Amino acid sequence: MPKLTSLDDLRNLRKQVQKEITTRTETNTTITVGMGTCGIAAGARETMNAIMRELADRDIEAHVATVGCIGMCASEPLVDIEQAGQPRITYGNVTADKVSRLIQEHLINGSLVDEWVVGRLEK
């Protein structure tokens, strides 16, 4: 398969994916990763990239966003998961190796990973 690495390839890619876009952008899950100095130093970039890989591998649609420091620096990397109708859950010390279990249990099984929860915000 030829590699897609030029801008021309990108134009073709656009034509291919344009049709399916509307369906892909509708999702009720938001995942937020703390990307302040504290988060970055604790490995938030790797966590973020692991989340993207995991979502792509399992074909899960979710908005992924980053925020600055939220003040619990000792528990970084912090990951928030918010789903429509559910309380917003903050997980602490989510290093890249924990991402797979987090996605499996929270997003797929629909149960919290209790021992990693550091915060909970009711709707």
Add this chain to the structure above:
Amino acid sequence: MRELSLHILDLVENSLEAGATRITLKITEDRAENLLGIIVEDNGRGMDAETVRRVTDPFFTTRTTRNVGLGVPLLKAAAERCQGELILQSQPGVGTPVEATFEWDHIDRAPLGDIKGTLLSILLFRSGADLCYRHRVDDALFRFDSTEIREQLGDVPLSHPAVREWLDRFLQENLQKLTSAHSAEQKECQDAETDIA
């Protein structure tokens, strides 16, 4: 911070917090001059002279100005222990250029590290701002501008899985080209040394 690319991500986060819509990131590796330079320039809200003076103080951080804290002081310390320096200028309403320099071969200089990971983080998750990237290793140059990429994509977002894959490969290949020029030369030197021996 274990990698300079993490400092870069941190600086860019500062720029985004300052409301920047366009960020220019320049990395220069000049081994003849034994210099590694990093410049992050933004068009964010900027800082007044007093804030610029205090931003390198690790204890200058408040809840309302989260864009300062340990990030800049850590980078300053990293540059200075490699015989380099941190140059920070800013003008309110215009933007902030930050430059950090390092001796390229200084034993305490952290590796650049996963620059691709840093660029993907910036492009995919904080896509409100445009990024112009310019990375020079001696005579080899890699540059891209996210506005050009966006032009090609039209209404397809950068975070679309197929685009993400393209970006990943595009960065991987071009960054590899830069560093391979580099390691080829190192190998030549090693071979020459072996010949002499």
